Amino acid sequence: MKTSGRGLVGVIVSAAVALVLVFVFVNGSGVFGGKQAPERADKQGKTVIGKTMLAAKDSVCIQQIAEVRQMIQVATDPVEEKRPANLTEAHVTGALSKCPIGHEDYVYDPETGEVHCQHPGHEKY
Known part of the structure; x- marks a missing residue:
């Protein structure tokens, strides 16, 4: 064979x-x-790995904004419903006050108490 x-x-x-x-x-x-x-929307992350890393940072931005909103609620006067005039009054400082991707400061409206990220693609956060 x-x-x-x-x-x-x-x-x-x-x-x-x-x-x-x-x-x-x-x-x-x-x-x-x-x-x-x-x-x-921000034209970053050309590779699969880059897009994955930025998606993780998107999640960090969402978590940071949620934490900032909680800090504003804590700093709001419960009797008079007076909100902090700026994020510093709510003790939001350092890296917590900026987007982790574009490093833009979060936008805070003291009249409504709303906080938003101004980085492209994060407008709805």
Whole structure:
């Protein structure tokens, strides 16, 4: 019995399967994430890893704004409903007062007590 041909056939089949997998992975079929993520409003994050890191920082911005809103509620006079005139009066300082991506200061309206981020894409936070 000759078995030397079977080894060569096995190598060729394995190489063909590997080439198909590489082709599908590089060109994308939706199975391996070949679809491109939508572009961010701030035009940052060109790679998948970059967009993932910025998405994590988006979550940090949301959490920071929630914390700032709580600090404003604590600093608001419960009897007269007088809100702090600025974020410093609510003891919001340092990195907590800025967006972690664009480092823009959060916008605070003392009349309504609302806080928003002005970084592109964060307007609804």
